[in-house]
Amino acid sequence: MGSTRTIRLGGIPIGGGNPISVQTMTKTDTRDVDATVGQLVRIAGAGCDIVRVAVPDEEAAAALPAILAEAGLPVVADIHFDYRLALASLKAGVHGLRINPGNIGSEDRIREVVAAAKDANVPIRIGVNAGSLEKDLLERMGATPAAMVESAARHIGILERLGFSAIKVSLKASDVKRTVAACRLFAERFDYPQHIGITEAGTAGIGLVKSEIGIGALLLSGIGDTIRVSMTGDPVDEVNAGRRILRALDLLPDVPRFISCPTCGRLAFDIAKYVPVIEAEVEKLGAPITVAVMGCAVNGPGEAREADLALCGGPGYAAIYRRGELVAKVREAELVDRFLEIARDLVRSLGERED
Numbered sequence: 001m002g003s004t005r006t007i008r009l010g011g012i013p014i015g016g017g018n019p020i021s022v023q024t025m026t027k028t029d030t031r032d033v034d035a036t037v038g039q040l041v042r043i044a045g046a047g048c049d050i051v052r053v054a055v056p057d058e059e060a061a062a063a064l065p066a067i068l069a070e071a072g073l074p075v076v077a078d079i080h081f082d083y084r085l086a087l088a089s090l091k092a093g094v095h096g097l098r099i100n101p102g103n104i105g106s107e108d109r110i111r112e113v114v115a116a117a118k119d120a121n122v123p124i125r126i127g128v129n130a131g132s133l134e135k136d137l138l139e140r141m142g143a144t145p146a147a148m149v150e151s152a153a154r155h156i157g158i159l160e161r162l163g164f165s166a167i168k169v170s171l172k173a174s175d176v177k178r179t180v181a182a183c184r185l186f187a188e189r190f191d192y193p194q195h196i197g198i199t200e201a202g203t204a205g206i207g208l209v210k211s212e213i214g215i216g217a218l219l220l221s222g223i224g225d226t227i228r229v230s231m232t233g234d235p236v237d238e239v240n241a242g243r244r245i246l247r248a249l250d251l252l253p254d255v256p257r258f259i260s261c262p263t264c265g266r267l268a269f270d271i272a273k274y275v276p277v278i279e280a281e282v283e284k285l286g287a288p289i290t291v292a293v294m295g296c297a298v299n300g301p302g303e304a305r306e307a308d309l310a311l312c313g314g315p316g317y318a319a320i321y322r323r324g325e326l327v328a329k330v331r332e333a334e335l336v337d338r339f340l341e342i343a344r345d346l347v348r349s350l351g352e353r354e355d
C-alpha cells in the first residue's frame, strides 16, 4: 500500500509514514468537567496521543473550554448530526472533529461547519460504521465492506467539493474480517489517513484479541495511521492495549524489545523467576535495545547472537552475552545486579555514540 497524506491534529502528524498515534475516548459524562478531566489526566499519563470526547448536547459543548484547559493532549469532539454542536466545539478550541458531513443536514450547515474547521485548522474524521450505513446502500449492497467504502466516498465527496482535505477516515465493524476488508478496499481507492480499530469489540477477553488481530493485520499490511482499541471498561486499558500492539510490531520508538523463553524440561537454571524483575528494570532504561533471557544452551546462544544483551542459563551459572560475545558468567546471587549493570553500560555507550 502506498503512503497516505499527512494531516495534523493539535500538532500531531497523522499519516504519511509518521509514527502511529494511539487514541481512546473518555467514558465520563462530558458535562461533568471534574470527572472528565480526571479521566483525561489518567489517559494522558498512560501515553495516549489523542483523545475523543462525546459532545451529545449544548451543556457538553459548554463544558469543553474547561476540559480543554486541563486536557494535556489533543481533544477530538465527537458529534452526531447537530451542526451547532460542531460549531460550538470548534469555538471552544477542540483539535479535531468527528462528524459525518452527510449527516449534518442542509448544504448551508455543512458549509458553515467546514468553513469553521478550515479557519481553525482542524481536521475532520469521517467515521463509517457498518451498523449505521445509509439506507439505500444497505438495501443495494448490504452491510458489506464495499458499502462501507461507498459511504466513506460520499462523505469525502462532500468535503472535497467544499475544498476541504484535512480528512481522516475510519471504517469499522464489530467483526474483524469485515473491518479489515473495508480498510483494505478503502486504501486501494484513497490516500487519506485511516483511523483503525474494531468497534464494539467487547471486553478485555475476546474483545481484546479481536482488536489485536484486526489492528495488527492492517498495520502489517501497511494500513493504519492512528489506532483505537475499543473495549468495554477503563479507557486506560484501551491505551495500554494500543501501545502493546504497536510494541509487538516494533512500531514504538525508544522502547526495549524483550525476548524470554517459555522454559521447559531442559531448563538449566531457573531464569523464570528473574524474568519479571529484569524486564521491569530494562524497561526503565527507555532505550531501543533487544534483551533475551533464555533458560538453556539449546536456543540461548542463538538468541544471544541476535540480541544486544542476553542471559543464558547454564549448569549452576548464567552466561551473559553482549552482542553475541560472552562477557560474564555469574552465579545466581549476583545475576540480576550484574546483568543490569552491563545493560546500563550498554545503554550509556549507545548514548555516547549518538552525542
Ligand code: SF4
Pocket (backbone or CB within 6 Å): 261, 262, 263, 264, 265, 266, 267, 268, 294, 295, 296, 297, 298, 299, 300
Ligand atoms: Fe527450554 Fe532451553 Fe528453549 Fe528455554 S531455551 S524453552 S529452557 S529448550
